[in-house]
Amino acid sequence: MKVILVDDEPLALKYLERQLLKLDTMSIDVIGTYTNPFEGRKEILARDVDIVFLDISLPELNGIELAEQLLEQKPHLCIVFVTGYHEYAVTAFELNAVDYIVKPVQIDRVAKTMERLRSRIASRPEEVMESNRNIRMTMFRQVMIEQPNEQGQFALLHWRTTRAQEIFIYLLQHRGQLVRKSALIDMLWPEFDMDKAYPQLYTAIYHIRKTLEPYDTRFQITNTTEGYVLNIEGVQLDIEEWENWFMSNPSVSAESIEGHIEMMKLYTGDYLQEHDYWWAEGERQRLKELWLSVSLSMAEWYVDQERIDEAILCYFSIQRQHPLEEKAYFSLMKIYALQDNPAQVHRQFSLLCQVLEDEMGEEPSPYIVKWYDEWSNGIQVTNMK
Structure with a gap:
């Protein structure tokens, strides 16, 4: 596994490198260490790298911002954050959900992290x-x-x-x-x-x-x-x-x-x-x-094609999605009037009155009330238009 380390503290870089090299059974190759984040970014993007260890508190460029810049170009890059924050600070930073290790770097923690990353890298072809x-x-x-x-x-x-x-x-x-x-x-x-x-x-x-x-x-x-x-x-x-x-x-x-x-x-x-x-x-x-x-x-x-059953289902669907849409109730009233089904005409008008009163404190539009009154009085008002 090819690894690059980025930390503005030279002593921290050397210490982390030594800890990684102790894991001699994992075939780890530290191909670069950088104290300058901009130089590190350039080299990481230019070289074949599997894993990058990034200090969060880098000068001039936040380590997390650098990480997402790297992932923009290399989405499969594995990144481990190195932080001096205590556990509570890491949690507050929401970094508990990503790979991180806390300074001073402990060998057992590094070993667990590298083992997890090795598995991730090995399975990558199947994940793509x-x-x-x-x-x-x-x-x-x-x-x-x-x-x-x-x-x-x-x-x-x-x-x-x-x-x-x-x-x-x-x-x-x-x-x-x-x-x-x-x-x-x-x-x-x-x-x-x-x-x-x-x-x-x-x-x-x-x-x-x-x-x-x-x-x-x-x-x-x-x-x-x-x-x-x-x-x-x-x-x-x-x-x-x-x-x-x-x-x-x-x-x-x-x-x-x-x-x-x-x-x-x-x-x-x-x-x-x-x-x-x-x-x-x-x-x-x-x-x-x-x-x-x-x-x-x-x-x-x-309705125009006289496919009335399908029209009725369509208007029912409109009533469910848009219960305040007067056109659906009024169209059903006219359909049921043509079918000589007065009970359903009354029902649709009653439903419309109820929903408008409950939701808006209003009555149906005057043209609907006029049609309903004329129909109730036996006046021929069956024109679907």
Whole structure:
């Protein structure tokens, strides 16, 4: 295993190197030691390296920030943080979830760390997933990803921290766009001083890179001075597939109806429904409105084609998703009037009155009340339009 050490303390470097070389059964080759983090970064990126030991408290460049810069270029690089913090400080830094050792470096701790990394390196070829097939990823209801070696099988991504998960999903929502580091800090660590908030951010990005490592180049997080850009390749998002279909097929027709039906199956729940992120609400509402528009168009097409049972099911679905949508109740009232089913007409009007009163303290729109009164009085009002 080829190892590089980076620490601004020369004595600490030599001590760690000696401890590593004591593990003579592990075939460890220390190919470089650096006190300058910028020089270390240059050499690590230029050379064939398996493992890097990084001191957290490097001058000019935070060790965690350096780590995520390295992982941007070398996602499979194994990084071990070396810290002078006591255990409580490591936990507060959220580093308990990544590889770290505490100074003074103990040989037994180094041995356990290297054994774990050796196993990880040995299994790496099996962990790298196939890259010759697009995989699918869901954002309706919750974020899940298809396993490339198990087509059709979806799994949750496993996150070290909830903040790492939220940052990834936020980057995913803004994929292809620059997300400023300051915006992420304001969103997740508003109470922190900047000198404490940035290490938290770098740690979270580090977690994200490690979580995405098995997916190889499908997810690329680019680190700029101002922020991060997430680009995806070979990943089909359900929300993109869903929206692109309806943008390409804006009207319902005999030719498009089957495609509409299949695409609507992708809408398994609202956008990020299982995640209570305030910043997702705008996109959630936009997609809900698109779903409603498509559903109403499909229901009206079914009525025009005299496929009444399918129209009724469509309106029921609208009522479940958008219980305040008057058009669904009114359309059902007119359908049941045509079918000479007065009980269902009364029921739909009653349901509409109840939900509007409970949720908004309002009554149905005047045109609906007028239609209902005329129908109740026996006036012919069966025009579906």
